[in-house]
Amino acid sequence: xxxxxxxxxxxxxxxxxxxxxxxxxxxxxxxxxxxxxxxxxxxxxxxxxxxxxxxxxxxxxxxxxxxxxxxxxxxxxxxxxxxxxxxxxxxxxxxxxxxxxxxxxxxxxxxxxxxxxxxxxxxxxxxxxxxxxxxxxxxxxxxxxxxxxxxxxxxxxxxxxxxxxxxxxxxxxxxxxxxxxxxxxxxxxxxx
Numbered sequence: 001x002x003x004x005x006x007x008x009x010x011x012x013x014x015x016x017x018x019x020x021x022x023x024x025x026x027x028x029x030x031x032x033x034x035x036x037x038x039x040x041x042x043x044x045x046x047x048x049x050x051x052x053x054x055x056x057x058x059x060x061x062x063x064x065x066x067x068x069x070x071x072x073x074x075x076x077x078x079x080x081x082x083x084x085x086x087x088x089x090x091x092x093x094x095x096x097x098x099x100x101x102x103x104x105x106x107x108x109x110x111x112x113x114x115x116x117x118x119x120x121x122x123x124x125x126x127x128x129x130x131x132x133x134x135x136x137x138x139x140x141x142x143x144x145x146x147x148x149x150x151x152x153x154x155x156x157x158x159x160x161x162x163x164x165x166x167x168x169x170x171x172x173x174x175x176x177x178x179x180x181x182x183x184x185x186x187x188x189x190x191x192x
Contacts, residue, residue, distance in 0.1 A: 162186035 054060065165185035 158189050161189045165189055 162185065165188075169185055
């Protein structure tokens with residue numbers, strides 16, 4: 001913008017004042033038809049002088065520089081936001097992978113727990129069967145002992161009965177046949 005020289009600016013200002021008058025003289029309604037009034041020329045000249053002063057003081061550079069700085073700041077923020085988005089996507093994918101791994105671990109733990117529970121149940125059934133078998137064996141042993149004891153008691157009772165019979169026979173018979181009679185009595189007692 002500073003490539004304009006002062007004479008060029010003055011020429012542009014003069015032509016901008018002359019063009020509306022020339023167009024107004026033709027009588028056509030144009031964009032510049034309202035510029036034929038001297039007050040409008042003064043206001044136009046004031047605006048142009050104001051913009052010239054603003055331009056000369058470098059306000060346009062400051063405004064445009066501020067806009068460029070703001071554009072750079074926005075560009076940096078957008079790049080940072082894009083980087084943050086990429087990082088968030090990476091963190092999300094890592095979290096999803098960890099969740100899938102955790103799900104797989106949980107499934108394997110549950111499966112292992114089920115397998116262990118089945119093994120414990122099988123072991124408990126085996127131990128219960130062994131206990132039942134031992135108890136049955138103990139019961140059978142007790143029954144066998146009771147049978148043996150009952151047999152022994154029967155034999156003792158038979159022996160006692162035979163002894164008693166022998167005593168009675170001996171007491172009732174005083175002969176030598178007593179031995180044979182006692183043997184027969186014992187034989188009869190054992191048969192019953």
